[in-house]
Amino acid sequence: MIELRDVHKTLGGRPILKGMSFQVPTGTTYVLMGRSGIGKSVTLKHLVGILKPDRGEVLVDGVNVPSLDSEGLKDLRRKMGYLFQNGALINWLTVAQNVSLPLEEHSRLPRAEIRERVMRTLHLVGMDHAADLFPSKISGGMRLRAGLARAIVTEPRYVLYDEPNAGLDPIIADQIHRLIVEVRDRLGVTGLVVTHSRACAFTVANRIGVIDEGRIAEEGTVPEMRASTSPLVRAFLGGGSD
Amino acid sequence: MTPIHAAAEFTHRNLLGAGFTVRLLLRTLGRVHYLPRRMRFTLDQCFAAGVRALPVTLCVATVAGMILALQTGIELRRFGQQSIIGSVTALSMCREMGPFITSVILAATVGSAMAAELGTMNVSDEVTAIEVMSVDPVDYLVLPRVVGLTVMCPLLTIFSNMVGIFGGSLIGASNLGVSTQFYWRSVQESLMTPEHLLPKDVYTGIVKAVIFGLAVSVVSCSAGLRAEGGALGVGLAVQTAVKNSVILIIVLGLITTWFFYYLQIT
Numbered sequence A: 001m002i003e004l005r006d007v008h009k010t011l012g013g014r015p016i017l018k019g020m021s022f023q024v025p026t027g028t029t030y031v032l033m034g035r036s037g038i039g040k041s042v043t044l045k046h047l048v049g050i051l052k053p054d055r056g057e058v059l060v061d062g063v064n065v066p067s068l069d070s071e072g073l074k075d076l077r078r079k080m081g082y083l084f085q086n087g088a089l090i091n092w093l094t095v096a097q098n099v100s101l102p103l104e105e106h107s108r109l110p111r112a113e114i115r116e117r118v119m120r121t122l123h124l125v126g127m128d129h130a131a132d133l134f135p136s137k138i139s140g141g142m143r144l145r146a147g148l149a150r151a152i153v154t155e156p157r158y159v160l161y162d163e164p165n166a167g168l169d170p171i172i173a174d175q176i177h178r179l180i181v182e183v184r185d186r187l188g189v190t191g192l193v194v195t196h197s198r199a200c201a202f203t204v205a206n207r208i209g210v211i212d213e214g215r216i217a218e219e220g221t222v223p224e225m226r227a228s229t230s231p232l233v234r235a236f237l238g239g240g241s242d
Numbered sequence B: 001m002t003p004i005h006a007a008a009e010f011t012h013r014n015l016l017g018a019g020f021t022v023r024l025l026l027r028t029l030g031r032v033h034y035l036p037r038r039m040r041f042t043l044d045q046c047f048a049a050g051v052r053a054l055p056v057t058l059c060v061a062t063v064a065g066m067i068l069a070l071q072t073g074i075e076l077r078r079f080g081q082q083s084i085i086g087s088v089t090a091l092s093m094c095r096e097m098g099p100f101i102t103s104v105i106l107a108a109t110v111g112s113a114m115a116a117e118l119g120t121m122n123v124s125d126e127v128t129a130i131e132v133m134s135v136d137p138v139d140y141l142v143l144p145r146v147v148g149l150t151v152m153c154p155l156l157t158i159f160s161n162m163v164g165i166f167g168g169s170l171i172g173a174s175n176l177g178v179s180t181q182f183y184w185r186s187v188q189e190s191l192m193t194p195e196h197l198l199p200k201d202v203y204t205g206i207v208k209a210v211i212f213g214l215a216v217s218v219v220s221c222s223a224g225l226r227a228e229g230g231a232l233g234v235g236l237a238v239q240t241a242v243k244n245s246v247i248l249i250i251v252l253g254l255i256t257t258w259f260f261y262y263l264q265i266t
């Protein structure tokens, strides 16, 4: 279970989060929406202890993340997968080497098994043909899928997805959405998804929260949000543009 | 913003930067035991540094040796002392010019590349991604670069010294009427001391090169890791890296020279 309680954060002299609170029960997926630059990525970074709140609590499995020491953070991060915006692949490693990095650094699996798991995960995201390419040689959508493979290869219990479908064509995007659902249903993963895509939100979400003014302004299940008449919700989830 | 305010902010930012750099140095030293695990990256870094810097270093050092021989040779000839041009060139190259030229070129070629690489990684969340995978960016990214440059700087310095002295011999023969044979004998006499296995003038230069290599790499990595705000920030990081490296090379050069030749600590 992930829970944020009244989180405040000022960055570069500007208050970004002003009382951010929400809960993601275990085994469900929560979708965060909101304008660019509103603090969605900042919110995700609080969950892995990269950023610390000025005020408020960030709880994962009931443990307050900002109070963890380095060992505690290690344990926390081991059970979390994080897909960064644009993938954040390391550019001197091939796609396969990128995906195997978390396994090579922390698991004692034999080399062959690591390779096997990496290829299986790459297959899941439809990237097996690009395993030995370097990030600079592949498209943004492919980098994103490689980043997704790296996030789930360790079979984490939590996965944070920062714009998992940016720059993907509708067919691949749909494949990724179904993958997120499958990861949740098959492995019981708790997910937090940042997206601008209505299709993504409706496919993967158990609950959707829309951020405004540094906090969750509107929140609800998919049917509730579909039926909402709030202009803010309509702007993100209403008909028209995807 | 008033000038005083701006000056205060400038000082504050630079102090923070210096603090970050010193901490990075200490953390890197504290992670040296990871070196065997990072051997491949480290060798890659050594190789890249050599490839990037060697051609420029050789050219510049040769020309620097020629300039040295020419400038001092002209003065020495007025006193009829041009015969010692070999020893003058050799001593200046080995003590000062070799390490100085090599490390400045390393700062401009390899240090700037480090700042650009790490800066790009930093602004595109790649460093954060490494941290989130519970991999320490210091041992994964910084350690190989620091060790690579600290090893390569003295190696390249030895090359610089040799080609610089060679450059001096060309000038000696063509402009000062000092035969090549005579020149090299003079070089040998000045550098070789019977009581030391390694002549002091050579090894103090090498020690300098090690210190400069360490300084340039740590300063450059630090600038890269502090980059923020997209491509512009990366550009500024590169600028900071080269500027700080050159300043440090000069200051540390003075300190080490003072240490070795004034205090006579050997």
Ligand SMILES: Nc1ncnc2c1ncn2[C@@H]1O[C@H](COP(=O)(O)OP(=O)(O)O)[C@@H](O)[C@H]1O
Residues within 6 Å of the ligand: A011, A012, A016, A034, A035, A036, A037, A038, A039, A040, A041, A042, A043
């Ligand atoms: N480390 C940082 N230092 C200063 N400002 C930051 C930092 N990280 C993010 N910001 C600012 O916080 C705001 C929210 O950023 P972000 O969470 O990335 O937006 P988004 O909702 O599009 O993901 C942006 O205005 C950004 O400039």
Ligand SMILES: [Mg+2]
Residues within 6 Å of the ligand: A037, A040, A041, A042, A085, A162
């Ligand atoms: Mg973002």
